[in-house]
Amino acid sequence: MTSPQSEVLQGTLDLLVLKTLDSMGPIHGFGIALRIQQVSEDLLRLNQGTLYPALLRLEQRGWIVSKWGASENNRKAKFYSLTRAGRRQLEQEAESWDRMSTMINRVLRTT
């Protein structure tokens, strides 16, 4: 059985989260999930729950910080934003992703 949706590759979730925070600014977990789904045009099947351990991991490494705040509907929510170290990390990861995908593409084309 083939599904048009694909699982999030291990490790790429971090990149997606960092990128989302980079382009959206401070945002809560649900916002991030929504954004990733919209941008990927629902092609990514993301268990929203898996987002939270990832957010915690990034925060522990000092790449993002979190702060409680109020959502657009005045609901209490935790807002995440990128730190300077996080931005550097994003650049690095994006770059290595580029290299990797270029390489894989090349391999796929030549064989």
Add this chain to the structure above:
Amino acid sequence: MRATLRSMVQRLAAFFRRRRLEDDLDDELRSHLEMSIERNLRRGMSPADARREALRSFGGVEQTKEIYRDQRGLPMIETTLQDLRFGLRVLRRSPEFSILAILCLTLGIGANAAVFSWVEGILFRPYPLVSHQERLLALAGTAREEKSTETSWPDLLDLQRNCKFLDALFVSKITGATLSIGERADITTGSIVSANYFDAIGVHPILGRGFEPGEDAGRNAHPVAVISYQLWQSRFKGDQQVIGKTQRFNNVLHTIVGVAPQGFYGTFVGWAMNFWVPASMEEAFEAEGYKLEDRGARWAEAYVRLKPGVTRDQAQQEISVIASRLEADYPETNRGRGIKVWPLWQTPFNNAGTLLPTLEIMLAVVAFVLLIACANVGNLLLVRSFARRHEMTVRLAIGAGRGRLLKQLLTEGLIVSALGAAGGMLVAYWCRHALVLLLPARSGIAMHLPGEIDGRVLALSAGVCLIATLIVGLVPAFQTRNLDLAGALKAESSGVVGGRGRAWVRSSLVVLQVCLSFILLVGAALLMQSLQKIRTTSPGFTTTGVLETGVSVVAAGYDVPRAKIFQDELIERVRSLPGVESAAYARLAPLGYGSYSSTPIAVDGYEPPPNEQPTAEYNQVSPAYFATLGIPLISGREFTRADDENAPLVAIVNETMVARYWRGQNPIGQRLQVKGKWVQVAGVSADSKYESMRENPKPFFYVPLRQDFARGPGLNIRTTQPLQTIQAAVTREVRAIDSNLALYEMITLQEQVDRSTSPQLVAVTLVTILGGLALLLASIGLYGVMSYAVSQSTRELGLRMALGAGASNLLRLVMSRGLAMMAAGVIIGAAVAFGLTRLLGNLLYKVSPHDPLAFGSAFAVMTITAIAACVLPAWRATRTDPARVLRH
């Protein structure tokens, strides 16, 4: 790298704030779901659908939380804490079990810790406050036939000058002294030391100073003393102005130059020192005059400290080279003699050497006791793990890993053994000074055999505790290894008394316990028999009704003529006391601490084989010595008043000497050469014990005290009066002659014999106590297993009864099962003991390590205990009610 470190710190922080963070997580996830539901509602879903869709797209909330928690904190520690909490709850729920298990381990670990602390405090770090004891070695001489001798001052000086591998060489010779304070004269122990003593051991007086270089040279040149803290407190009431005051030791006025720190007891295993004087004052304390310039006078007990990194072998090689040079340079005093260094725990000249074999055996014994205790607790846990099989199976079935279960069981084991270890340390702490209690007390001399609970002892005990945990925890874990999920989830299957099945683990534990305690019983029986043999062996002299003491004339500064007058006067006064039958002097009392003089001898008509220089030990005794001690004279006569300085030299030889040098011919009137002079044999005495109750008969002879004078001989009194009466009377007589004199401790010769056998007594007492403990633990184990087997097999027992088995059949069935385990343990134990008892070595006296009586009595005790342990369960088996059992 930085990021990893950072996240570790964050995790650690989170670990301590986990309750608050847990609330945070709940809030965050709830707000996520609520936002999700709101969005779904806005998109037109029904409330129920909106909620379902939100949950679906989120995934499992609880799984997320679980992953989140693992990421957030320190899952290892968190689950361990869970296990700990759970384990404590489990233990609290069955207090009898917990108390029994903890008690077993307390005894097991406590016995180990106590013996470790003795080994540490007596053998490895025997001298409190002395620095770098790991580099200290004892130094003693060797001679052809003797394992160790004292050393002479000139030899030590040469050694000190020429050894490159030594940091320091120092002398510390135990001595007794009369301490006169005002009218009172008392006896206390102290050390004659080299001037570098306090510097070498790194102990600094809290008041005043130690000795200065050069204070150990010159005859009687430096009457200075350092006193112990105890002496300072008890005699000088902690006087801050004590430095510079004078104190008579042995009637010689010494200036107090220092006070040693509290807790410093000197460098002699067994006794606490109360004062230290420099070697220059030796003459006032040692019996045989001034010896610092006499290379032949061996009296000093010495220690060396190695330079860092130098091994004992290297030092020994260097010392041996110097010793053989001394041998070549001074043949008349040093021929055939060497110098040897010993590790502190083998120190030949204090109680370390005497206690070493006992402590070695104790180490093995307590290891046995620990194993037995562990087997017991393992068994208890095992029995309980059957009761908990259902719990374990359920946990496995709902997905717990076997590793997680193992961890749980080990954690429970750890709780039990950690509590046991805590109790054990208390036991060890209480037993610190127990060794002293086992040794007979000596008046005037402070016994000091402390256990030392230091870091190394704690570490070892922690190691023991971990081993106990492993054994205790793994036994039931081993059992869960082959849990059959499906089978176990069904009803509990009931056991069979005679069945093999899973019970073999428990049975083999019991067999192990029986085996180990049987070995201990054999050891205890052998040691008891030896002690009995030693105690009942005749020492060759009368032990009852003969008292022994001495007078401190050397200490009081008497010269030879004055000492002679005093001796004559005192013995007349003592002999005329009511109830005194006879009295005599002897330089050394039999079985005492001092060592006999030894001399090369030559015998008319005896041609020694080449390369053999006959030597013999001798004692200087006064008239009536043999009558007083009750040593039979075989032929010839006693010494008399006529055998004095002016009379022809005479000797009395013992039977062994006659047999060896006169081949059994009558030696009376024959000549014997002693120290280069010919003496005539005047009598033959029966053999007796001279230095130790365990020695074999050896050539020995006596010379008249007047012909080889010693100023401070012992005084032996044969009397019908009680000791206290005679002691008071003799003290009165001594004071009447000179009030500066003190009487040494007065004891019966039986007491002397008992003291000389005290290491055996200690060994017997300890092994018996621990053997009894082991037996108790093993019988608890046997009882536990049999009770459990009976309680688990009521169905089978009931069936048997229903089919016509009588109570006696059931009794026999249960008993035979218990006794079979015992028999297996005893057989294995006997085989092992057969090989091991040799290790008791010279603690055994005239008892074969394979003595059938010892094995037999151990077997009897074991059998009785086993029967006692099985009777109750067996009786309970006969009370099974078949009707009730079959209804179930």
